[in-house]
Amino acid sequence: MDRIKEFASTFFVTGDPLIYGADVAIVATMAAVVFVLTYFKKWTWLWREWLTTVDHKRIGIMYVVASLLMLFRGGVDALLMRTQLAVPNNQFLQPEHYNEIFTTHGVIMILFMAMPLMFGLFNLVVPLQIGARDVAFPFLNSLSFWLFFFGAMLFNVSFVIGGSPNAGWLAYPPLSEKMFNPGVGQDFYIWGIQISGIGSLMTGINFIVTILKMRAPGMKLMKMPMFTWSVLSSCLTIIMAFPILTVTLALLFIDRYLGAHFFTLDAGGNPMMYINLIWMWGHPEVYIVVLPAFGIMSEIVSTFSRKRLFGYKSMVFALMCISVFSFFTWAHHFFTMGSGADVNAFFAVTTMIIAIPTGVKVFNWVFTMYRGRISFPTPMLWVMGFILCFVVGGMTGVMLSVAPADFQFHNSYFLIAHFHQVLIGGVAFAYFAALTYWWPKVFGFKLNEKLGKWAFWFWNVGFYICFMPQYVLGLMGMTRRISHYGWDTGWWELNLVSTVGGFLMGIAFLFQVWQIMHSIKFMERDATGDPWDGRTLEWSLPSPVPHYNFAVVPTVDSRDAWWEEKLRRERGEAPAPQPKLEPIHMPKNSGIPIIMALCWFVAGFGFVFDWLWMAIPGLVGVAVCMLVYSFSYKTDYYIPVDEIERTEAAARGAV
Amino acid sequence: MAQHTASHGAHEHGESHGSLKSYVIGFILSLVLTAIPLGVVLNGWLEGTAAYVALMACAVLQFAVQLVFFMHLREEKKPRYNLLALIFGIIILITIVAGSIWIMMYNQVAH
Numbered sequence: 001m002d003r004i005k006e007f008a009s010t011f012f013v014t015g016d017p018l019i020y021g022a023d024v025a026i027v028a029t030m031a032a033v034v035f036v037l038t039y040f041k042k043w044t045w046l047w048r049e050w051l052t053t054v055d056h057k058r059i060g061i062m063y064v065v066a067s068l069l070m071l072f073r074g075g076v077d078a079l080l081m082r083t084q085l086a087v088p089n090n091q092f093l094q095p096e097h098y099n100e101i102f103t104t105h106g107v108i109m110i111l112f113m114a115m116p117l118m119f120g121l122f123n124l125v126v127p128l129q130i131g132a133r134d135v136a137f138p139f140l141n142s143l144s145f146w147l148f149f150f151g152a153m154l155f156n157v158s159f160v161i162g163g164s165p166n167a168g169w170l171a172y173p174p175l176s177e178k179m180f181n182p183g184v185g186q187d188f189y190i191w192g193i194q195i196s197g198i199g200s201l202m203t204g205i206n207f208i209v210t211i212l213k214m215r216a217p218g219m220k221l222m223k224m225p226m227f228t229w230s231v232l233s234s235c236l237t238i239i240m241a242f243p244i245l246t247v248t249l250a251l252l253f254i255d256r257y258l259g260a261h262f263f264t265l266d267a268g269g270n271p272m273m274y275i276n277l278i279w280m281w282g283h284p285e286v287y288i289v290v291l292p293a294f295g296i297m298s299e300i301v302s303t304f305s306r307k308r309l310f311g312y313k314s315m316v317f318a319l320m321c322i323s324v325f326s327f328f329t330w331a332h333h334f335f336t337m338g339s340g341a342d343v344n345a346f347f348a349v350t351t352m353i354i355a356i357p358t359g360v361k362v363f364n365w366v367f368t369m370y371r372g373r374i375s376f377p378t379p380m381l382w383v384m385g386f387i388l389c390f391v392v393g394g395m396t397g398v399m400l401s402v403a404p405a406d407f408q409f410h411n412s413y414f415l416i417a418h419f420h421q422v423l424i425g426g427v428a429f430a431y432f433a434a435l436t437y438w439w440p441k442v443f444g445f446k447l448n449e450k451l452g453k454w455a456f457w458f459w460n461v462g463f464y465i466c467f468m469p470q471y472v473l474g475l476m477g478m479t480r481r482i483s484h485y486g487w488d489t490g491w492w493e494l495n496l497v498s499t500v501g502g503f504l505m506g507i508a509f510l511f512q513v514w515q516i517m518h519s520i521k522f523m524e525r526d527a528t529g530d531p532w533d534g535r536t537l538e539w540s541l542p543s544p545v546p547h548y549n550f551a552v553v554p555t556v557d558s559r560d561a562w563w564e565e566k567l568r569r570e571r572g573e574a575p576a577p578q579p580k581l582e583p584i585h586m587p588k589n590s591g592i593p594i595i596m597a598l599c600w601f602v603a604g605f606g607f608v609f610d611w612l613w614m615a616i617p618g619l620v621g622v623a624v625c626m627l628v629y630s631f632s633y634k635t636d637y638y639i640p641v642d643e644i645e646r647t648e649a650a651a652r653g654a655v
Numbered sequence: 656m657a658q659h660t661a662s663h664g665a666h667e668h669g670e671s672h673g674s675l676k677s678y679v680i681g682f683i684l685s686l687v688l689t690a691i692p693l694g695v696v697l698n699g700w701l702e703g704t705a706a707y708v709a710l711m712a713c714a715v716l717q718f719a720v721q722l723v724f725f726m727h728l729r730e731e732k733k734p735r736y737n738l739l740a741l742i743f744g745i746i747i748l749i750t751i752v753a754g755s756i757w758i759m760m761y762n763q764v765a766h
Binding site for chain 2: 270327339340342
C-alpha cells in the first residue's frame with residue numbers, strides 16, 4: 001500500500017490546487033465523452049466515419065478541431081502568465097510552475113496549434129484547388145494525423161502525470177540535460193515532439209507529391225492557385241527542416257537516456273551546438289507556418305477585390321525564394337553567442353535580405369486591392385488586420401536583425417512582442433481568415449458575420465493593447481521568462497495594460513466559439529457551393545463536397561479556372577460537353593494508422609519513464625502494424641456510376 | 656490508372672526499375688566501398704589526413720552508388736523532380752555542415 005502511495009505521489013503531479021482542478025475537469029470531460037458516445041450508440045459511427053477515415057476532408061476537419069482545442073490550452077497558459085505578471089511580486093504562480101507554463105505555451109502554440117491548423121487547411125483545400133480526388137498517399141495522410149494527435153497527447157499528459165517540461169519551448173541545454181532536469185518533463189517534450197514530427201515530415205512529402213503529380217489536366221505549375229503554391233513552398237521547407245529537428249532531439253535524448261555528452265558542459269560537449277542545430281530547424285519552422293498564410297491572403301484579397309491577383313509571378317518567385325533563404329538566417333537567433341563579427345554580419349545581412357520577398361508580397365496585395373471592387377466580409381477584415389500587423393511585425397524583425405542593436409533587444413520583451421506580432425498578427429489572423437473563408441466549402445454554411453466581426457475587433461484591439469506595451473517594456477529592460485518583478489522597476493503599469501489586452505484576446509476566442517455554435521444552431525444552408533463568388537476550382541463543387549470531390553475531373557486552361565468558367569457562362573458560351581461518368585477509384589478506410597500511432601504513444605510513454613517493458617511492446621506494435629499494412633492488398637475500391645449520379649443529383653439538387 | 660484492376664504483384668509503372676545486372680553491380684560496389692574504410696581503420700593502412708580523405712571519398716562515392724543504382728536517379732523521366740529535390744537537399748546539407756563549422760569555430764564563448 002505504501003509503495004503504491006509512493007509511486008502515485010511521484011507519478012501524478014501533486015501540490016497545486018490548479019492541478020487538482022484540472023484533474024477533475026479532465027476526468028469529468030472524458031467520462032462525459034464516453035457516456036455520450038455510448039448513450040447515443042455512436043462508437044461504430046465514430047470508428048467507421050472518422051477514426052479510420054482516409055478522406056482528406058475529414059482528416060482536415062479533425063486537424064482543425066484538435067488545433068482549436070490546443071489553442072484553448074495554449075491560450076489558458078498565456079492568460080495564467082499574464083495574470084501572474086499583472087502586478088509586481090505576485091504570488092499567483094510559483095516560479096517553477098511559471099517555467100512550466102511558458103514552456104508548454106510555446107510548444108503547444110507552435111507545434112500543436114499552428115502546425116495542425118496549417119495541415120488542416122492543406123487537407124481541406126489543396127486537393128480541391130488542384131482538381132484531385134484525394135492526396136497522393138491517403139493512408140499516409142491518416143497516419144500523419146494520428147501521429148500528430150498522439151504526439152500532442154503525450155506532450156499534454158505531462159500536465160497531470162510526471163510533470164511538465166520547464167526548459168523553454170526549445171529546451172536549451174544544459175538546463176534540459178539530466179544534470180539540471182532529472183524529472184520526466186523533458187522526456188515528454190522530446191517524445192511528444194518526435195512522434196508528431198514524423199507526422200509533419202510525412203505530410204510535407206505527401207503534399208509535395210500531391211501538388212506535383214495530381215493536378216487536373218491542363219493545370220500547369222504557373223496556373224496553380226496561389227495557396228497551392230504557398231503549400232508547395234512550405235512543404236519543401238518542411239522536408240528539409242524537420243529531419244534537423246529529429247536528429248537534434250535524438251541527440252538530446254541520447255544525452256539524457258544513455259549519458260552521452262553531445263551538449264553537456266563536460267567531456268567535450270557543447271550546449272552551443274544544440275542552439276545552433278535547433279535554430280536550423282527553428283527558423284525555417286516560422287517560415288513553414290507563415291508561408292501558407294501568404295497564400296491564404298492572396299486568395300482572399302483577390303476574391304474580395306474581384307480582381308486577378310496582382311503580380312502572380314513575382315509572388316511565386318517570392319514564395320520560393322523564402323523557402324530557400326529561410327535556411328540561411330538561423331544564427332540571428334543567437335547573435336549574442338559570440339561567434340564573432342564575420343558570422344554576425346553575414347547573418348544580419350541574410351536576415352535583412354529575406355525581408356525583401358516578404359515586402360514584395362505586401363505590395364502585391366495592396367495593388368490587387370487598388371481599383372478593385374472591394375467588399376469587407378469577415379475574411380477580408382482579417383486580411384486588413386493581417387497586413388497592418390504583419391508589416392509592423394516585419395519592421396521590428398528588421399530592427400532585431402541589426403546585430404549590434406540585437407545585444408540590447410536579445411531575449412527582452414521587445415523580442416517577445418516581435419514574434420507574437422508575426423505569429424498572431426501573421427499566422428493566427430491568416431488562419432482565422434482561412435477558416436472563415438473556407439468554412440462554407442467544408443460544412444455547407446457560412447459562419448455568422450456579426451459575431452465574426454466582434455471576434456475580429458476583440459482580437460485586434462486586444463492584440464495591440466497586449467503587445468505594444470511589451471515593446472516598451474523590452475526597451476525598459478524587462479527580460480523574457482521572469483516570473484516576478486519588483487515595484488522599483490517601473491514596469492507595473494505597462495504590464496497591467498498588457499494583461500488587459502491578453503484577456504481581451506481571451507474574450508475574442510470566446511466570441512469565436514460562440515460564432516461557431518451560433519452558426520450551427522441557426523444554420524443557413526448554402527445551396528450554391530460558391531457563397532463568396534470565388535475564383536478557384538474548389539468553388540465549382542457543391543458544399544459540403546462529395547467524398548470523391550470531382551465527379552468528372554475538370555480540365556483547366558487558365559489561372560482562376562472557376563472564375564473564367566463563370567465568365568464564359570455569363571457570355572452564354574456553350575459549356576464544354578461533359579464526358580461520361582466513369583467509376584471512381586477510391587482508397588479504403590483503414591484502422592492501422594490510429595493503432596500504429598497508439599503504439600507509438602505507448603512506446604513514447606515507456607521511454608519517458610524508462611519502462612522498457614512498456615516501450616518494447618510499443619515498438620513491436622509499430623513494426624507489426626507496418627507488416628500488416630505491407631501485406632494488405634485490398635486497399636481500394638470503385639464507386640459505381642449510378643451511385644455517383646445519385647450523389648451528384650442530391651448535392652446539386654438545390655442549384 | 657482507373658481502368659486497371661489493381662491486382663497485387665502486377666507492376667503498372669511506366670518507369671524501369673533496373674535489371675539484375677545493375678543491382679548486382681550496385682551491390683558489389685557498395686560492399687567494396689564499405690570494405691575500404693573498414694580496412695583503412697582496422698588495419699591502419701593510412702593515417703592522419705590521408706585516412707580522413709579516404710573515408711570521405713568512400714562515403715561520397717557510396718552516396719553516388721546508392722543514388723544511381725538503387726534510387727534510379729538516372730532513369731527519371733522529365734520533369735526531374737527527384738534530381739531537383741536532391742540538389743536542394745545537398746545545398747541544405749552543405750549549409751548545415753559548413754555553417755555549423757563556421758559558427759562554432761569562431762565561437763568566442765567556447766574558446
